[in-house]
Amino acid sequence: MGVCSLTFSGITARLKRRPDADKARKRVNIMGEGDVVVKYEPFKEVVIMERDFFATPDDIARFASIIAGGKAAGLYWAEGVVLLYFPLPASTETMAKMLVENKCVYWTFLGYSMLPKYQPVIETREKMIVPVVDMSSNVLIRKVALWLKEQR
Secondary structure: OOEEEEEEOOEEEEEEOOOOHHHHHHHOOOOOHHHOOOOOOOOOEEEEOOEEEOOOHHHHHHHHHHHOOOOOOOEEEEOOEEEEEEEOOOOOHHHHHHHHOOOEEEEEEEEEEEOOOOOOEEEOOOOOEEEEEEOOOOHHHHHHHHHHHHHO
16 A cells, blocks of 8 residues: 655645555546537626716716725726626525526616726826726627616
8 A cells, every 4th residue: 555645834644545546546537628618608688776877987986986995996888888887696596596597687786977988097086096997898798888878
């Protein structure tokens, strides 16, 4: 019977190898590259429970900074709209089912303002600097931005 050594953070443990370990290792089926399936299944629906329009991009940047409690906060931009949203966590069985089976996501809050041209940061008059991420490549964010523009 062989002996194996493992080291964890400077602690060495000695384990005895089972006599049939080599046979068991040979029975393990290692998944090959051809066995991997990659799927893209985007959400089919976004349900917005509360939405607020901010008169200026500075206002939503200020709001983002305040609710983040001094931590780094960021905004999203697409189609001339800067926005911030909070998804409802999928912490219950019902919400997980809506997410996975129905491809439906719930946003408890969506704040937005018009920002015709993308800019990487918004600096408020109080000198708060809030990064803005260009999400134009994200279909979901783009569709939400277009929908918001229609609501005005």
